[in-house]
Amino acid sequence: PPSPVEGRTFAIATDVTFAPFEFQNSDGQFVGIDMDLIRAIAEDQGFQVDIRPLGFDAALQAVQANQADGVIAGMTITPAREAVFDFSEPYFESGVQMAVLENSSITSYDDLSGQQVAVKNGTEGADFAESIKAQYGFTTRYFADSASMYDEVRTGNSVAVFDDYPVLQYGITQGNGLKTVTEKESPSNYGFAVDKGANPELLAAFDTGLANLRSSGQYDEILGTYIGAAA
Ligand code: GLN
CATH class of the missing domain: 3.40.190.10 (Periplasmic binding protein-like II)
Known part of the structure; x- marks a missing residue:
């Protein structure tokens, strides 16, 4: 049929x-x-x-x-x-991870204390950041798209970004100037x-x-x- x-x-x-x-x-x-x-x-x-x-x-x-x-x-x-x-x-299996500038001294969520991190509206990365920000004492700044979110970290206005790890990995491979320093969070599916x-x-x-x-x-x-x- x-x-x-x-x-x-x-x-x-x-x-x-x-x-x-x-x-x-x-x-x-x-x-x-x-x-x-x-x-x-x-x-x-x-x-x-x-x-x-x-x-x-x-x-x-x-x-x-x-x-x-x-x-x-x-x-x-x-x-x-x-x-x-x-x-x-x-x-596709994915999940959230943090990235920081290549020359950043941040190595853990503890180092985010008093700092700002960049996240994208309505995403799992944003939800994850919100879920730990009180515990680690950081603030979040929201962007509508990934390009502005990554620029925010490159200019140093925010010290970290939370995004899906295959996306972070791809950007890092393309030379976006970031690195990952913490483990991936729990896996999820697209x-x-x-x-x-x-x-x-x-x-x-x-x-x-x-x-x-x-x-x-x-x-x-x-x-x-x-x-x-x-x-
Ligand atoms: N996987 C994430 C989510 O579903 C991010 C998706 C995206 O930014 N396009 O929230």
């Missing part, structure tokens, strides 16, 4: 800069693990995607306001979000999401397409393009 998504176009909201999951290449195209995955799944399942790079919290809001059909944005599957979104099967109860056929097509990409080896190929076999 023909798939219920066949020939349809879905608006997919995403973050603006969250390399290696979504970012603009030198031609201005949105590429990255999430972008390649959703496009490959769309091709496998016979639907089209209209990619909308809105920013992380704006992407989640767009889906909740039914201005977009789905969101793929390195979005962690959490119990709180599961109350308002339906998630696909997990497609999922593709739709508004709760909306677009069930899109969610099902994502899961079927993801399973197909995993068995064909295309999933590993996409990951390998951006982070190599070791990740």
Whole structure:
């Protein structure tokens, strides 16, 4: 039987800069693990995607306001979000870690006392920082996008940033001038999401397409393009 998504176009909201999951290449195209995955799944399942790079919290809001059909944005599957979104099967294991400037003398959360740290609106990194800031005596400053958040640390206005470790690792490898000094926090999983109860056929097509990409080896190929076999 023909798939219920066949020939349809879905608006997919995403973050603006969250390399290696979504970012603009030198031609201005949105590429990255999430972008390649959703496009490959769309091709496998016979639907089209209209990619909308809105920013992380704006992407989640767009889906909740039914201005977009789905969101793929390195979005962690959490119990709180599961109350308002339906998630696909997990497609990537991630988690939060802290990064500081390469020449920083900070080696632990204790060293954050009296300092400011940079976080992104609506993220797991921000929630984690909030959960420990009273204990370690630091303040948080919020940004809508990762680029401004990282600039904040490079200029020294904030001494640290909390973000997902594959993103920190990718940036460090690209020479962003940061380093990690603390352990990763507990692992979590990324999922593709739709508004709760909306677009069930899109969610099902994502899961079927993801399973197909995993068995064909295309999933590993996409990951390998951006982070190599070791990740
Ligand atoms: N994984 C994190 C979250 O879901 C951050 C996502 C992002 O910044 N794009 O909150």
